[in-house]
Each structure stands twice: as C-alpha cells, then as structure tokens.
Amino acid sequence: MSLNNKDRETKGLIAMMIIEVLGKPPEHLKETLEEIIKKIDAEKGVSVIFKKINEPVLMKEQKEFYTSFAEIEIEVEEILHLAILMFKYMPAHIEIISPELIALTNNGWNDVLNELTRRLHGYDEVARIIQVEKNILEKKLRVALENKKKEEK
Numbered sequence: 001m002s003l004n005n006k007d008r009e010t011k012g013l014i015a016m017m018i019i020e021v022l023g024k025p026p027e028h029l030k031e032t033l034e035e036i037i038k039k040i041d042a043e044k045g046v047s048v049i050f051k052k053i054n055e056p057v058l059m060k061e062q063k064e065f066y067t068s069f070a071e072i073e074i075e076v077e078e079i080l081h082l083a084i085l086m087f088k089y090m091p092a093h094i095e096i097i098s099p100e101l102i103a104l105t106n107n108g109w110n111d112v113l114n115e116l117t118r119r120l121h122g123y124d125e126v127a128r129i130i131q132v133e134k135n136i137l138e139k140k141l142r143v144a145l146e147n148k149k150k151e152e153k
Contacts, residue, residue, distance in 0.1 A: 008103060008105075009078065009103055009104055009105050009108045010078075010079070010099055010101070010102045010103045010104070011077055011078055012075060012076075012077065013075065013076050013078070013079060013082060013096060013098070013099065013102065014049070014073065014074070014075050014096070014097040014098045015073070015074055015075075015076065015082055015094060015095060015096045015097060016071060016072070016073050016074075016093075016094070016095045016097055017040075017071075017072045017074060017085070017089070017091040017093070017094050018069055018070070018071055018072075018091055018092045018093040018094075019033065019036055019037075019069060019070050019072060019089060019091050019092065020067065020068070020069040020092045021033055021036075021067070021068055021069070022059070022065055022066070022067045023065060023066065024064060024065055024066055025066075026055075026056035026066040026068070027056075029056045029066055029067075029068040030053055030056065030068065033053045033068060033069075033070040034053065036070070036089065037051050037053075037070060037072055039089075040072065040074065040085065040089060043081065043084070043085065043088075044081065045076055045077035045078065045080075045081040046074055046075070046076050046077075046081055046085065047074065047075045047076075048072060048073070048074055049073040049074060049075055050071075050072070050073035051070060051071070051072050051073070052070065052071045053068065053069075053070045054068055054069050054070070054071075055068065056068040069092065073097070078108065079102060079104060079108065079112055080108070080111045080112050080115060082094070082096075083112050083115055083116060084115060087115075087116075087119045
C-alpha cells in the first residue's frame, strides 16, 4: 500500500521554545542556558536555528535569586522529536511556527503517544518511590520523637 501526497507525514517542523532558569549568581544562569542549548542542538533529529539568551534579572519575591530565559528556534525532523524535547527540557512555552498544517500517520501518532506513555510511567514510578520513602521517613521521625519524649521523662 503506497501513501499518496496527502497521507504523508509532515517532516521538518520549525518551533520556538522558551527555556527559563532560576538561581545565582547571574552569570551562572547564562552559562546554564548555553549548556542547555548545546544539549538541545545535539539531540537526535533537532537543529537549533536561532538563540537569544536574555540578561538575568533579580527576582522581586526572592531578592537573592535571579531569573533568565532563552528563546530558541529549532527545526525538528518530526513531531516525535518535539514531544521528546518537551519532556526532557520542560520549556515554559513552545510554539510551532511552521508548517501551518501537520499530517501524521497512525504510526507517527503511535510513536508520539508511546513516548508520552513511557515518560508518564517513569514519572509515576518516581512519584511512588518518593511517597514510600516519605512514609518511611515520617515513621522514623515519629519513633525518634517518641523516644525523645520518653528520655525527657
């Protein structure tokens, strides 16, 4: 079975991502954003077309911390690569610039959905482990507090 032109998957998507960082000292934020951009550019099926790193700004709420962000225009071979970037780098914002219309075969959708499912299962596993560890720590803390009370009597 051959695909006709309207059934072909869209390749070569252009997107803009905004990556935010928070920390101190301010020069460290610029270095961190540079490193993140290098890692994004090294990802399979991804090319950084344009980048702009904004100057760090002192936060109003947390006077000792700074915030900065980078605007990164990328080209990805296929939508799956964009989904992977979203989970791996957690951008504050993402916008597909082109094409206007994206065609995806059922195999393309399967790849995207299976990647999303795989990542969600990984996060769920981490959350469960943290919950178990939290319960263990709470139990140990209760025992330690009870022992301290007994010693004080």
